[in-house]
Amino acid sequence: PRRYRITLLPGDGIGPEVVSVAKDVLALAGSHEGIEFKFCEMPLGGTAIDNVGVPLPVETLNAAKESDAVLLGAIGGYKWDKNAKLLKPETGLLHLRRGLGVFANLRPAVVLPQLIGSSTLKMEVAEGVDLMVIRELTGGIYFGEPRGFGTNDKGEDVGFNTEVYSASEVDRIARVAFKVAQKRRGKLCSVDKANVLEASIFWRKRVDTIALEFPDVLLSHMYVDNAAMQLIREPRQFDTILTNNIFGDILSDEASMLTGSIGMLPSASISESGPGLFEPIHGSAPDIAGQDKANPLATILSAAMLLQYGLGEDNAAKRIEDAVIETLNKGFRTGDIHSSGMVLVGCKKMGEEVLKS
Amino acid sequence: PRRYRITLLPGDGIGPEVVSVAKDVLALAGSHEGIEFKFCEMPLGGTAIDNVGVPLPVETLNAAKESDAVLLGAIGGYKWDKNAKLLKPETGLLHLRRGLGVFANLRPAVVLPQLIGSSTLKMEVAEGVDLMVIRELTGGIYFGEPRGFGTNDKGEDVGFNTEVYSASEVDRIARVAFKVAQKRRGKLCSVDKANVLEASIFWRKRVDTIALEFPDVLLSHMYVDNAAMQLIREPRQFDTILTNNIFGDILSDEASMLTGSIGMLPSASISESGPGLFEPIHGSAPDIAGQDKANPLATILSAAMLLQYGLGEDNAAKRIEDAVIETLNKGFRTGDIHSSGMVLVGCKKMGEEVLKS
Ligand SMILES: CC(C)[C@H](C(=O)O)[C@@H](O)C(=O)O
Numbered sequence: 001p002r003r004y005r006i007t008l009l010p011g012d013g014i015g016p017e018v019v020s021v022a023k024d025v026l027a028l029a030g031s032h033e034g035i036e037f038k039f040c041e042m043p044l045g046g047t048a049i050d051n052v053g054v055p056l057p058v059e060t061l062n063a064a065k066e067s068d069a070v071l072l073g074a075i076g077g078y079k080w081d082k083n084a085k086l087l088k089p090e091t092g093l094l095h096l097r098r099g100l101g102v103f104a105n106l107r108p109a110v111v112l113p114q115l116i117g118s119s120t121l122k123m124e125v126a127e128g129v130d131l132m133v134i135r136e137l138t139g140g141i142y143f144g145e146p147r148g149f150g151t152n153d154k155g156e157d158v159g160f161n162t163e164v165y166s167a168s169e170v171d172r173i174a175r176v177a178f179k180v181a182q183k184r185r186g187k188l189c190s191v192d193k194a195n196v197l198e199a200s201i202f203w204r205k206r207v208d209t210i211a212l213e214f215p216d217v218l219l220s221h222m223y224v225d226n227a228a229m230q231l232i233r234e235p236r237q238f239d240t241i242l243t244n245n246i247f248g249d250i251l252s253d254e255a256s257m258l259t260g261s262i263g264m265l266p267s268a269s270i271s272e273s274g275p276g277l278f279e280p281i282h283g284s285a286p287d288i289a290g291q292d293k294a295n296p297l298a299t300i301l302s303a304a305m306l307l308q309y310g311l312g313e314d315n316a317a318k319r320i321e322d323a324v325i326e327t328l329n330k331g332f333r334t335g336d337i338h339s340s341g342m343v344l345v346g347c348k349k350m351g352e353e354v355l356k357s
Numbered sequence: 358p359r360r361y362r363i364t365l366l367p368g369d370g371i372g373p374e375v376v377s378v379a380k381d382v383l384a385l386a387g388s389h390e391g392i393e394f395k396f397c398e399m400p401l402g403g404t405a406i407d408n409v410g411v412p413l414p415v416e417t418l419n420a421a422k423e424s425d426a427v428l429l430g431a432i433g434g435y436k437w438d439k440n441a442k443l444l445k446p447e448t449g450l451l452h453l454r455r456g457l458g459v460f461a462n463l464r465p466a467v468v469l470p471q472l473i474g475s476s477t478l479k480m481e482v483a484e485g486v487d488l489m490v491i492r493e494l495t496g497g498i499y500f501g502e503p504r505g506f507g508t509n510d511k512g513e514d515v516g517f518n519t520e521v522y523s524a525s526e527v528d529r530i531a532r533v534a535f536k537v538a539q540k541r542r543g544k545l546c547s548v549d550k551a552n553v554l555e556a557s558i559f560w561r562k563r564v565d566t567i568a569l570e571f572p573d574v575l576l577s578h579m580y581v582d583n584a585a586m587q588l589i590r591e592p593r594q595f596d597t598i599l600t601n602n603i604f605g606d607i608l609s610d611e612a613s614m615l616t617g618s619i620g621m622l623p624s625a626s627i628s629e630s631g632p633g634l635f636e637p638i639h640g641s642a643p644d645i646a647g648q649d650k651a652n653p654l655a656t657i658l659s660a661a662m663l664l665q666y667g668l669g670e671d672n673a674a675k676r677i678e679d680a681v682i683e684t685l686n687k688g689f690r691t692g693d694i695h696s697s698g699m700v701l702v703g704c705k706k707m708g709e710e711v712l713k714s
């Protein structure tokens with residue numbers, strides 16, 4: 001059998017519940033395809049702060065680096081919100097992304113016919129939405145230097161950050177985006193603010209250059225403010241969206257909310273050659289943690305992305321996706337996506353149903 | 358009579374059509390309240406580039422500065438899109454904002470019962486939305502230094518910008534926001550990315566400090582990615598939103614699209630003591646320019662904001678707002694907000710109907 005080492009990072013809040021369920025689904029899908037997994041669970045986020053004193057213990061980063069793929073639950077919670085920056089769960093996540101070099105964050109937003117009622121958009125607008133946001137994840141204003149606090153030339157206190165992109169940073173994320181667009185409907189929309197920002201003018205120039213390598217992809221450019229509008233006005237116009245770290249943070253969350261069911265949405269973060277990081281886009285939901293109420297499907301679908309984008313095991317990935325659709329077709333719903341006539345189930349039971357499907 | 362000097366900046370595309378109509382409405386509303394206007398029309402944007410060689414002629418800026426308020430149509434168009442930065446219409450607008458020191462941009466997004474069908478949101482979600490985005494307009498990454506193009510320590514080409522806020526910049530916009538919230542429903546949500554950016558940590562700290570001056574306003578903080586989601590999920594939760602220049606650019610456009618009728622939405626940009634700048638939030642729509650198809654209501658409502666926020670003439674402002682509502686109640690609609698059973702009219706005719714109402 002083919003063997004892979006998977007690092008599990010359950011994290012905080014509902015993270016452990018959803019990862020435990022997704023792990024079982026991953027193992028079963030693998031076994032049907034002659035794949036054997038070795039799982040290794042490591043602390044990250046608030047749990048790591050409480051137990052080890054830092055949000056990203058060096059053992060966790062090393063384990064992640066040495067494995068074939070990483071599956072993450074969720075991190076964060078009220079408890080650590082007032083911590084100093086280096087002792088925040090979020091900082092652990094940012095350092096993990098950077099440590100793994102996962103510069104490309106793929107976030108699909110698909111409106112499933114079974115769940116279209118959850119969208120706050122009118123049915124005729126939400127229907128058929130199927131887009132993918134490709135967000136640059138290890139550069140830009142998230143990591144740019146200089147940053148910090150200081151005084152300006154008038155002697156006033158200031159806080160500042162640097163938005164910066166180099167040619168190779170834009171080129172590599174652009175290539176990922178063009179390749180993804182090729183496998184989708186062949187349309188790529190690069191989002192920037194080139195009418196105001198030099199970093200965006202530079203971004204646009206590099207994307208135009210890389211476009212020459214992909215003559216079969218139809219490239220367009222859009223300003224970020226317009227993109228924020230168009231996502232609501234006519235989301236079906238989008239196939240693949242490419243954008244920087246901060247715009248991607250905002251737009252991918254906006255796009256995900258169009259589906260009305262962020263408990264369903266997975267993400268993949270991939271690097272040049274090392275292991276990828278796969279996680280649901282929802283947060284740690286501390287208010288429902290430990291109550292068996294969480295929707296595990298986003299993490300289960302993240303496991304499918306792990307198989308597809310992380311290990312190239314497309315068949316096993318397809319198995320998981322099909323099982324999720326079948327489970328929905330059978331009418332099983334967790335509380336976040338429940339509607340009348342459907343069968344309300346908890347996190348564990350939903351996992352069992354996916355395993356059966 | 359009270360006398361005011363108004364600088365009109367019709368700009369490009371549909372700008373001249375909508376400003377011409379709004380000017381007549383302004384004059385009539387004023388005359389009912391014993392106000393006399395002296396109008397002075399000046400070039401800005403693409404028109405200024407074509408005629409004078411620069412997007413913001415010094416005569417235009419001086420006229421604007423010397424007047425009591427400025428009414429702007431719209432700027433920009435395909436024709437000037439490839440121009441170098443200093444010769445772009447947008448650059449003229451940015452320099453005008455900065456030149457007038459209009460640091461506070463007020464952008465209301467109201468779902469009118471008459472137009473709720475235009476929203477792509479479900480009726481029960483869109484119903485009753487009435488929020489105001491207060492965007493910092495003359496600081497942050499739009500103007501921060503250093504900015505430009507260069508090489509990094511690996512010798513690679515880069516593009517970069519600086520997001521920076523000083524204490525006085527945050528304090529003054531926060532005070533405007535708290536005051537606006539006081540006059541509205543008393544709730545202020547400050548949006549930032551304080552879990553990642555130092556500029557946001559600084560912003561949040563200053564906003565918390567200014568909050569002490571306004572104990573009657575309920576202040577909350579929200580991360581920008583979450584705000585982008587919440588605006589779609591449950592827009593009624595918001596009353597007044599305070600945010601920085603770039604987040605405000607994105608969120609105010611998103612918020613405006615919730616109403617489904619950006620042809621209806623005005624904005625006000627105000628300074629410490631000088632003249633304010635009032636403009637519709639829509640663009641110059643070059644594709645329908647000169648065809649008498651534009652919706653003048655956003656500019657007419659901007660004239661109402663000019664009266665209220667620019668001149669303190671609340672009664673005259675109210676007259677215009679009431680006339681717009683009455684015109685809608687009579688069933689008159691331009692193409693962008695037309696629906697079956699309503700009377701389709703052009704830009705001029707819509708203006709005449711508002712004048713009659
Ligand atoms: C938790 C936070 C640091 C993170 C980000 O901003 O990248 C999150 O919002 C995300 O999108 O994964």
Ligand SMILES: CC(C)[C@H](C(=O)O)[C@@H](O)C(=O)O
Pocket residue numbers: 195196225447450451606
């Ligand atoms: C035209 C552009 C420079 C401007 C901005 O980004 O501020 C516009 O989008 C706006 O919101 O008024």
